[in-house]
Amino acid sequence: xxxxxxxxxxxxxxxxxxxxxxxxxxxxxxxxxxxxxxxxxxxxxxxxxxxxxxxxxxxxxxxxxxxxxxxxxxxxxxxxxxxxxxxxxxxxxxxxxxxxxxxxxxxxxxx
Amino acid sequence: xxxxxxxxxxxxxxxxxxxxxxxxxxxxxxxxxxxxxxxxxxxxxxxxxxxxxxxxxxxxxxxxxxxxxxxxxxxxxxxxxxxxxxxxxxxxxxxxxxxxxxxxxxxxx
Numbered sequence: 001x002x003x004x005x006x007x008x009x010x011x012x013x014x015x016x017x018x019x020x021x022x023x024x025x026x027x028x029x030x031x032x033x034x035x036x037x038x039x040x041x042x043x044x045x046x047x048x049x050x051x052x053x054x055x056x057x058x059x060x061x062x063x064x065x066x067x068x069x070x071x072x073x074x075x076x077x078x079x080x081x082x083x084x085x086x087x088x089x090x091x092x093x094x095x096x097x098x099x100x101x102x103x104x105x106x107x108x109x110x111x
Numbered sequence: 112x113x114x115x116x117x118x119x120x121x122x123x124x125x126x127x128x129x130x131x132x133x134x135x136x137x138x139x140x141x142x143x144x145x146x147x148x149x150x151x152x153x154x155x156x157x158x159x160x161x162x163x164x165x166x167x168x169x170x171x172x173x174x175x176x177x178x179x180x181x182x183x184x185x186x187x188x189x190x191x192x193x194x195x196x197x198x199x200x201x202x203x204x205x206x207x208x209x210x211x212x213x214x215x216x217x218x219x220x
Contacts, residue, residue: 035210042198043154043210058207090153099144099156100208 002027006091006103012111013078013085021076021106023091032074033092033100036060043090049074078108086110113137115211117199122217123189131184131197131214139204143175143182146198148213154198157184186216194218 004025013019023032031050035043045058049068063082068074074093078085088107092100114136123129133143142161146154160166160175160182172185186193196213203209 040212042212045207045210048207098142098159098161098202100146100154102153102155104153 004091004093004101004103006089006106008106009104011106011108013108015110016080018077018079019108021078021089021091021108023074023076023103024072025074025093025101025103026072027093027095027101028071029093029095029101030071031094032068033094034058034064034066034074034076035090035092037088037090037105046076046089113201113203113209115199115201115209117197117211117214119212120215120217122219123186124219125189125191127189128185128187129189129216131186131199131216133182133184133199133211135180135182135199135201135209137201137203137209140177140180141202141204143173144200144202144208145171145173145184146200146210147195148198149195154210157197189218191218191220 007022033048034046037043044060046064047066049055052071055068065077086109090105091103094100117133144159145157148154158173165174170187175182196215198210198213200208200210
């Protein structure tokens with residue numbers, strides 16, 4: 001079955017560490033996105049990529065980095081420069097902008 | 112600039128009908144999508160309106176009025192499983208979807 005997979009489901013990070021969240025899709029979608037969701041809040045766009053080897057900053061890119069070396073993969077690195085990284089991170093992909101398919105998310109906690 | 116407004120919470124009774132309104136302001140508007148998100152889960156796509164009017168998908172319908180920058184999601188025959196957050200999500204010319212804070216729908220038995 002086609003889908004989008006995020007791993008791990010839960011992630012704990014010590015302050016000052018970088019961590020990488022995985023996002024893989026086998027839907028053959030061109031575009032991929034990373035969102036951050038804080039409790040009781042909406043989704044804020046971190047980075048997006050519409051084609052391999054190209055990506056753009058979203059509204060809250062500071063403290064994050066991404067790569068898009070393969071169509072199927074769009075990993076997100078939360079760097080130590082991100083001062084408040086505890087959040088629910090959602091990856092999405094789409095063939096057209098009409099409807100996104102989301103992964104099940106990674107809940108990151110700084111300890 | 113861009114803005115998006117929808118009620119933060121709505122409460123309805125099981126079996127009833129509820130309407131969740133959305134007003135938006137964004138440059139280069141293409142259309143309006145709706146997503147559902149259960150607590151702790153991922154958003155799932157519900158519907159899309161590219162043209163004015165009503166789109167119906169089972170118990171859910173969505174409406175768009177471009178001239179009023181307004182849309183709504185209508186849920187009929189409410190079930191307890193419909194308790195979730197609902198996001199209206201305008202699409203703009205940059206091919207990006209804008210998500211607001213969503214509307215939390217509470218269903219009472």
